[in-house]
Amino acid sequence: MADVPHGLAVPRGFRDILPTEARELHAIERLLMGTFASYGYVPLEPPAVEFATGALTLDERRVLRFLDRDGRLLALRPDVTTAVARVVAQRYGRSDATLRLSYFTPVFREEPSMRGSEREYDQAGVELIGAKGALADAEVIGLLGDALARCGLRSAEIDVGHVGYVAGFLEELAPERREASAGRIRDGDLVGALVAAREHGLPDRRAGALEAGLRHRGSDLSALRADAPAGSVRALDELAALAPLLEAAGVGGAVRYDLGFVPALAYYSGVVFQVTVPDLGFAVAAGGRYDGLLGRFGGDRAATGFGIAVPHLHQAIVAEGWAVTDEAPLVILGPGGDDIATLRAATALRGAGVAVAIGEVAETAGRPTVRAKVVDERHVEFEGSRRTVDELVAALRR
Amino acid sequence: MSRPLRLALPQGALWEETLVALEAAGLATGALRDGGRRLVIEAGAVRYILARPSDIPTYVAHGAADAGIVGKDVLLESDADVLELADLRYGRCRFVVAAPADTLDRSLDEYRHLGSLEVATKYPRVAAEHFQRRGIQVEIIKLGGSAEVAPQVGLADWIVDLVATGRTLAENRLAVVEEIATCTARLVANRVAYARDRERIATLARKLEDWAGRGGSASSDARSSR
Numbered sequence: 139m140a141d142v143p144h145g146l147a148v149p150r151g152f153r154d155i156l157p158t159e160a161r162e163l164h165a166i167e168r169l170l171m172g173t174f175a176s177y178g179y180v181p182l183e184p185p186a187v188e189f190a191t192g193a194l195t196l197d198e199r200r201v202l203r204f205l206d207r208d209g210r211l212l213a214l215r216p217d218v219t220t221a222v223a224r225v226v227a228q229r230y231g232r233s234d235a236t237l238r239l240s241y242f243t244p245v246f247r248e249e250p251s252m253r254g255s256e257r258e259y260d261q262a263g264v265e266l267i268g269a270k271g272a273l274a275d276a277e278v279i280g281l282l283g284d285a286l287a288r289c290g291l292r293s294a295e296i297d298v299g300h301v302g303y304v305a306g307f308l309e310e311l312a313p314e315r316r317e318a319s320a321g322r323i324r325d326g327d328l329v330g331a332l333v334a335a336r337e338h339g340l341p342d343r344r345a346g347a348l349e350a351g352l353r354h355r356g357s358d359l360s361a362l363r364a365d366a367p368a369g370s371v372r373a374l375d376e377l378a379a380l381a382p383l384l385e386a387a388g389v390g391g392a393v394r395y396d397l398g399f400v401p402a403l404a405y406y407s408g409v410v411f412q413v414t415v416p417d418l419g420f421a422v423a424a425g426g427r428y429d430g431l432l433g434r435f436g437g438d439r440a441a442t443g444f445g446i447a448v449p450h451l452h453q454a455i456v457a458e459g460w461a462v463t464d465e466a467p468l469v470i471l472g473p474g475g476d477d478i479a480t481l482r483a484a485t486a487l488r489g490a491g492v493a494v495a496i497g498e499v500a501e502t503a504g505r506p507t508v509r510a511k512v513v514d515e516r517h518v519e520f521e522g523s524r525r526t527v528d529e530l531v532a533a534l535r536r
Numbered sequence: 537m538s539r540p541l542r543l544a545l546p547q548g549a550l551w552e553e554t555l556v557a558l559e560a561a562g563l564a565t566g567a568l569r570d571g572g573r574r575l576v577i578e579a580g581a582v583r584y585i586l587a588r589p590s591d592i593p594t595y596v597a598h599g600a601a602d603a604g605i606v607g608k609d610v611l612l613e614s615d616a617d618v619l620e621l622a623d624l625r626y627g628r629c630r631f632v633v634a635a636p637a638d639t640l641d642r643s644l645d646e647y648r649h650l651g652s653l654e655v656a657t658k659y660p661r662v663a664a665e666h667f668q669r670r671g672i673q674v675e676i677i678k679l680g681g682s683a684e685v686a687p688q689v690g691l692a693d694w695i696v697d698l699v700a701t702g703r704t705l706a707e708n709r710l711a712v713v714e715e716i717a718t719c720t721a722r723l724v725a726n727r728v729a730y731a732r733d734r735e736r737i738a739t740l741a742r743k744l745e746d747w748a749g750r751g752g753s754a755s756s757d758a759r760s761s762r
Contacts, residue, residue: 355734419599
């Protein structure tokens with residue numbers, strides 16, 4: 139062992155996903171991608187490595203970068219939205235094309251050491267490009283709620299906000315003064331944002347209304363209109379128009395309107411949302427409208443979408459008692475007679491759609507198993523009695 | 537609400553005033569006053585988690601606590617992702633750059649000459665960001681304890697330190713070069729907890745802010761020993 143560099147460790151923030159968890163993650167992938175496909179979303183698989191100059195959505199310090207042998211600075215994909223923006227600009231130049239793209243893929247983030255944070259994890263999501271308005275917003279929020287429900291998540295709440303609400307207040311300030319407050323709100327410093335806004339001339343009445351708005355969460359937004367400036371009222375109008383559509387999309391019960399939800403990333407331009415569960419300190423999923431982002435690769439396009447942090451989803455549904463249910467049991471077939479008889483019996487069972495492993499299985503990854511022993515190529519011993527292969531198949535179907 | 541609100545409280549300098557603030561906001565604090573050495577204390581609908589101040593942003597960011605009370609100085613030095621909801625206005629102190637009073641001119645000369653200064657501090661992140669913002673090149677020397685002594689023993693030219701009254705600086709013949717930030721105690725919350733438990737956390741924020749606005753704790757400069 140001593141001559142193995144770094145022993146058997148892996149770099150911090152990376153880990154082995156062992157079979158039990160990997161099997162569950164694959165089940166989640168089937169459920170999510172199946173749901174996305176049922177809404178007309180087609181999969182896109184961008185490369186894991188891009189040029190490091192291209193990251194649009196993250197602080198560059200959060201990107202894992204390295205030099206290749208040509209001396210080019212490359213980055214491990216920190217998110218998929220950036221790659222989607224590039225692909226759309228390259229391949230779908232017509233600006234009025236509506237695209238529905240989905241993905242399930244690892245992303246890589248640089249994290250400070252000693253934080254217990256992962257540097258690689260699976261992200262699943264969709265991007266709806268070229269569609270604007272409440273119907274498109276309702277489509278992706280409805281899809282997110284549906285996808286999580288199909289994974290068995292019961293305790294999810296969907297916070298729906300609108301970045302235009304805060305922006306409307308800050309439009310009252312001189313243009314160069316707005317970012318001081320906007321940046322602080324995105325960073326979570328609501329105290330500092332309000333102090334800066336007041337210092338930069340936001341009238342007391344407006345500042346009080348903004349503070350109350352940031353604290354408001356619930357279904358009734360009408361109380362917030364009174365002291366809100368025109369831009370903020372437009373945002374509230376958009377949310378009011380969205381509400382019946384979210385009801386019709388089947389997620390009304392899980393939605394909470396929350397103007398205090400302001401994402402940390404600056405590129406959002408309209409309706410934004412996140413999914414939370416009670417006992418997890420991190421959001422399970424987040425997304426929103428980002429109409430300006432694609433413009434950095436070409437013309438502006440309406441766009442909205444979401445990303446699901448698959449490890450958080452996995453943790454949340456396992457905590458609720460979820461287990462993989464869409465897999466039939468594995469038959470562990472004890473050899474009997476001669477090897478040819480064993481292989482023929484196994485082949486016949488697999489031909490009938492039964493999963494079969496011959497011999498011993500030390501790692502089942504949590505999959506249910508049944509044991510049978512080969513008697514001859516047409517018969518097995520199962521639950522203490524001799525059955526034909528067909529009888530075993532029928533017994534397993536029940 | 538079925539689950540208690542998990543509130544992380546700072547042991548140490550902010551402790552007494554934090555209890556006064558919580559009482560003013562209507563929270564039960566009796567169990568905190570005679571809690572002995574326990575670090576997790578249940579009191580009605582609240583579960584208090586007693587922690588070292590510098591750990592509180594980590595507890596809250598990871599959702600091990602829903603909310604917490606901690607100094608802005610700690611928040612500036614940490615880069616944990618938490619929401620700052622209310623300014624409680626006590627525990628006032630300042631981050632300052634200080635230099636030996638008698639050699640201030642000489643160190644500025646040295647800076648023009650050598651192009652770099654050595655700065656000793658317990659707060660490397662605050663110091664590095666400040667000098668980067670000001671466009672001054674410095675070498676940061678991280679210390680675990682008092683930085684005031686560093687210039688006297690030739691370890692550094694300047695220091696970045698947290699001061700309440702400035703008495704310690706004066707006793708060590710240091711003068712304030714400039715102020716970086718004024719810090720007070722803050723109510724912070726986990727982003728998800730603030731969404732899920734908005735009613736309780738926003739109500740707590742409003743009550744604490746009202747109390748602070750009415751003058752808050754009578755002895756609002758209790759960190760006078762610095």
